[in-house]
Amino acid sequence: MKKVLIAGADGQLGYELQRTVLNGYECIATDKDSLDITNIDAVNAFVTKTSPDVIINSAAYTAVDKAEEETELATAINTTGAGNLAQVCKDNDIQFMQISTDFVFDGKGHTPYLVDALAEPEGMYGKTKHDGDVLVQQILGDDAFIVRTSWLYSAHGNNFVKTMLRFMKERDELGIIADQIGTPTWANSLAEAVWQAIENKITGIHHWSDAGVASWYDFAYAIMEEGVALGVLDKTITINAITTSDYPTPASRPCYSVMDKTVTWKALGMKSEHWRAALRQMMSELKK
Numbered sequence: 505m506k507k508v509l510i511a512g513a514d515g516q517l518g519y520e521l522q523r524t525v526l527n528g529y530e531c532i533a534t535d536k537d538s539l540d541i542t543n544i545d546a547v548n549a550f551v552t553k554t555s556p557d558v559i560i561n562s563a564a565y566t567a568v569d570k571a572e573e574e575t576e577l578a579t580a581i582n583t584t585g586a587g588n589l590a591q592v593c594k595d596n597d598i599q600f601m602q603i604s605t606d607f608v609f610d611g612k613g614h615t616p617y618l619v620d621a622l623a624e625p626e627g628m629y630g631k632t633k634h635d636g637d638v639l640v641q642q643i644l645g646d647d648a649f650i651v652r653t654s655w656l657y658s659a660h661g662n663n664f665v666k667t668m669l670r671f672m673k674e675r676d677e678l679g680i681i682a683d684q685i686g687t688p689t690w691a692n693s694l695a696e697a698v699w700q701a702i703e704n705k706i707t708g709i710h711h712w713s714d715a716g717v718a719s720w721y722d723f724a725y726a727i728m729e730e731g732v733a734l735g736v737l738d739k740t741i742t743i744n745a746i747t748t749s750d751y752p753t754p755a756s757r758p759c760y761s762v763m764d765k766t767v768t769w770k771a772l773g774m775k776s777e778h779w780r781a782a783l784r785q786m787m788s789e790l791k792k
Contacts (some may be wrong), residue, residue, distance in 0.1 A: 508702070509556035511541050511589060512563030514629035516658040517603060520695035521560065526703065532556055536563070544592075545780045551592050558599040558702055561589050564633065568607070571628040571756040578632045586636030591645040599705065600644060601698060606654035606686060606713075608634040611758025616766045619709045627755035638710075649701060650715050651694075653769070654761055655723070658691035661787040668727045669790070673742055675758035682721035682745035684792070686761040687713040690782040702770045710771065714779035721745045726780055730787050 506529050511532035514520050519630055522531050532554050538548045541563055551559075565571060586602055593600035601673040607630030608623040625631045641648045647770035689712070697712045718726070724743055731737035748759070769775045 507532055507555065507556060507559040508558040508560060509551070510534065510560045511539060511585075512536075515562055515697075516656055516661045516691040517562040517694060517782050520658055520659040520691040521562065523690060523696065524692065524695045524699060529558075529699075529702075541588055542580040542653055544588045545569040547588045547592050550606060550692055551598070556598060557599065559589055560584055560594055560601045560603070560702075561697060562603045563606075564603070566629065567723075568627060568629045568704065568757070571632065572754045574634075575628050579635070582629075582632035583635040583639060587639040587643060590640040590648070591790055594609045594647075600640070600647070600649065602640045602648070602650045603698075603701065604637050604650050604652040605630065605633050606652055606758060606761035606763055608637065608652065609761055611684075611756075611760050613760050616762045616764035617711070618769050626630055627757075636772050647707055649707050649710070649734055651698065651701065651712050652763060653689050653711075654686050654713045655688040656691050656761065657688060657692065657786065659786055660691075663702050664688075664723065665727055665783070665786070666790075668724050669731055669736060670736055672728055673732065675741060676782065677744065678724065679744045679746040679750065680721045680724040681751055682719045683747050684757055684759055684761075685716060685717060685719050686758070687715070687763070688723050688783060689713040689778040690779075690786050692786065693777060693782055697768070697772060697774070700774060701743055704772065706771050708771075710768040711723075711765045713763060713765065713770055713776065715765075715776040716779045717762050718779060719745075723779075726783060727740060727787075730780075730784050734784075734787055736787060741767060
């Protein structure tokens with residue numbers, strides 16, 4: 505039985521990793537209270553005590569707008585924390601998986617970003633995550649595994665899908681941004697990809713999201729349609745397409761963050777499901 509330490513196990517991906525754990529693996533679930541990844545001594549002590557064979561870093565500071573003000577905290581978690589985990593893995597010959605984000609790109613592209621595309625994050629969230637990725641690569645070299653994902657959601661935790669469902673129950677009309685393009689990703693599908701990567705000891709930089717492309721407007725409209733079809737919602741509402749300039753935020757978001765996944769599909773021997781089909785599966789869970 506291989507032991508897998510999951511940092512950030514209380515998050516969306518951490519939850520799905522535990523649900524999809526493969527036979528032969530045992531999860532050591534940690535959160536910020538049980539493991540402070542920003543403290544190298546605490547990380548060393550915990551790893552010495554538990555002796556994991558694999559560490560998955562799904563812990564992250566993800567409050568995109570707050571990161572513009574709480575830069576020290578975002579840096580401590582997204583950069584220093586990632587480096588601490590990578591260093592302990594190097595020192596103890598432990599397999600390491602770093603979860604990253606589409607926010608490492610500036611969003612000015614018009615075709616899906618390749619895994620070796622230039623990372624030029626614009627906001628502090630993206631910068632601190634990218635700095636963490638770079639640190640992981642510096643420490644682990646060719647043994648580093650980094651997977652970027654996008655627009656993550658799950659039946660667990662807070663996310664766009666659950667927020668939209670709440671608004672759609674409370675309101676008759678919504679304005680949703682239509683000029684930011686990316687790909688929604690069910691955390692369950694990402695978890696399965698991560699387990700496959702562990703099994704095959706994949707290294708390098710990879711991209712994983714569900715298949716297809718959407719704007720936030722498209723995503724919201726699909727949530728409404730699937731919600732009504734499944735009986736999660738009892739009515740449709742008016743959804744208006746708005747622009748980024750109509751809804752200013754402290755941190756800029758990538759206007760285009762679709763990622764090319766062909767390298768990852770080939771390495772894992774599996775392809776992503778279309779985001780709409782994945783959304784339907786996840787929302788079926790909410791009905792239960």
